[in-house]
Amino acid sequence: MPRLRTSRPLAVVAGAIAAVLAVSPAPAAPLSEPAATGNTWNADLTVVDADDVNVRWSGAGLRLAGAESRPAAQRRHAAEGMLVTAPHPLAVPANRVRADIAATSGRDGAVEVAARGWRSGAWTEWRSVSGAAVFDQPVTRVQIRAALTAERPTATPTLRTVRLVADSVAAVTAATPGLTYRVYATREGLVGGTTANGHVIVSRDHFVALPSARGLAPKNTGDYTVRVCTTTRSRCEYAPVWDIGPWNTKDDYWNPSSTREMWKDLPQGRPEAQAAYQSGYNGGRDQFGRVVGSPAGIGLADGTFWDGLLLTDNAWVDVAYLWTGTGTRGRIGSGPLNIRSGPGTSNPVVGLAATYANVPIECSVVGQSVNGPYRTTTQWNRLASGHFVSHAYVSGVTGTIAAC
Numbered sequence: 001m002p003r004l005r006t007s008r009p010l011a012v013v014a015g016a017i018a019a020v021l022a023v024s025p026a027p028a029a030p031l032s033e034p035a036a037t038g039n040t041w042n043a044d045l046t047v048v049d050a051d052d053v054n055v056r057w058s059g060a061g062l063r064l065a066g067a068e069s070r071p072a073a074q075r076r077h078a079a080e081g082m083l084v085t086a087p088h089p090l091a092v093p094a095n096r097v098r099a100d101i102a103a104t105s106g107r108d109g110a111v112e113v114a115a116r117g118w119r120s121g122a123w124t125e126w127r128s129v130s131g132a133a134v135f136d137q138p139v140t141r142v143q144i145r146a147a148l149t150a151e152r153p154t155a156t157p158t159l160r161t162v163r164l165v166a167d168s169v170a171a172v173t174a175a176t177p178g179l180t181y182r183v184y185a186t187r188e189g190l191v192g193g194t195t196a197n198g199h200v201i202v203s204r205d206h207f208v209a210l211p212s213a214r215g216l217a218p219k220n221t222g223d224y225t226v227r228v229c230t231t232t233r234s235r236c237e238y239a240p241v242w243d244i245g246p247w248n249t250k251d252d253y254w255n256p257s258s259t260r261e262m263w264k265d266l267p268q269g270r271p272e273a274q275a276a277y278q279s280g281y282n283g284g285r286d287q288f289g290r291v292v293g294s295p296a297g298i299g300l301a302d303g304t305f306w307d308g309l310l311l312t313d314n315a316w317v318d319v320a321y322l323w324t325g326t327g328t329r330g331r332i333g334s335g336p337l338n339i340r341s342g343p344g345t346s347n348p349v350v351g352l353a354a355t356y357a358n359v360p361i362e363c364s365v366v367g368q369s370v371n372g373p374y375r376t377t378t379q380w381n382r383l384a385s386g387h388f389v390s391h392a393y394v395s396g397v398t399g400t401i402a403a404c
Helices: 010-017 272-279 302-308
Strands: 040-042 055-058 061-064 079-084 088-104 109-119 133-150 158-167 180-187 208-210 225-230 236-244 296-300 315-321 329-332 337-340 349-353 358-360 363-371 376-384 387-390 394-398
Touching: 055 079, 061 079, 061 133, 088 109, 109 158, 133 158, 180 302, 208 225, 225 296, 225 358, 236 302, 272 296, 296 302, 296 315, 302 349, 349 387, 358 376, 363 387
Parallel strands: 180 296, 208 236, 236 349
Antiparallel strands: 040 158, 055 061, 061 158, 079 133, 088 133, 088 158, 109 133, 180 315, 208 296, 225 236, 225 315, 329 358, 329 394, 337 349, 337 387, 363 376, 376 387
8 A cells, every 4th residue: 555755855865864064165174185196086066967966066066956856745845956976986995085075054054975985896885974984895986975955945055165085094894794684665656756866756666765865876776776575585676775765864774783873772674663663662753753653664666566576565575785795796777677586588477676776696597598688698697596587688797797
């Protein structure tokens, strides 16, 4: 059955990206630069393209493009916007990113900046650069995300420059690779609405929402992908994380308490909404003070809900947060793609892989020849036990695929 959306939109993207930066017209004190060139750079805020939402560059800096970016029922602020810069290659791998930020937020606006890094064939989660963003291992590329919000239409938060330095410090402990938790799923619906990353929801869409922007993928990417399965594992879908919610927006519950943004006293893998609904945690309320009406820790788009998992009502599901894993990954270039129980189209369909999903590839086998959008091949990739997809529909691979 449909649910009332409880995710906080892009204003929340801003909130969940990072704590609000203390910004002022003057930049912070200069950062000490590392010896290597290429590890100090200025984020290019002038290029606004398809993966950006409701922002524009003017002579004064990066500003909101309009008074609204989403329907009123989906927003909590008068205006919201987000810019994702092009990845910056580092001259020397590093695990810390610091920033000097020149911005004006004003009383009724906010400017927030986060970074993520590329390592082991995948992106890290987004980390605030207020102070420093520290990753669990050295990264070779860094991407910056800026979020602007206004509490009233006349507010004009402005981001002028972001100067960055990447260097290395002692690593911090990150989430265990391949984390999987059982959580409660609700159907998102909202066809025609806009997700937190700017995607306009279509009928039978395929994506998921998680209650933290730390795992939010830019539009038309699968940088953060989950595998969500029924508890019997009779059906599964691999789908990108394109929205924030339900209920909370700073609840990266899959992370350990050392890195979890909020609700650090809860067990790893326990969504705050579940604890509030089942046990009265936080007085039975979410981070915004609303009474929690379900234990939901993931939202499923209609196509994922109905077609991927064949659900007819909200249900408990098993979710694997695939970016916490390691190894070879493949990008689904054309989907939703049928997942077969064996390497041929005569085998039963056991689920779907959404377009843009970054899926793990354990190994490959020779099977039925398939003519797809990228190649004609007999190669079938095993994503997990009993999960096979034709390589003809895989647009790119990071890493080496071994034979099964």
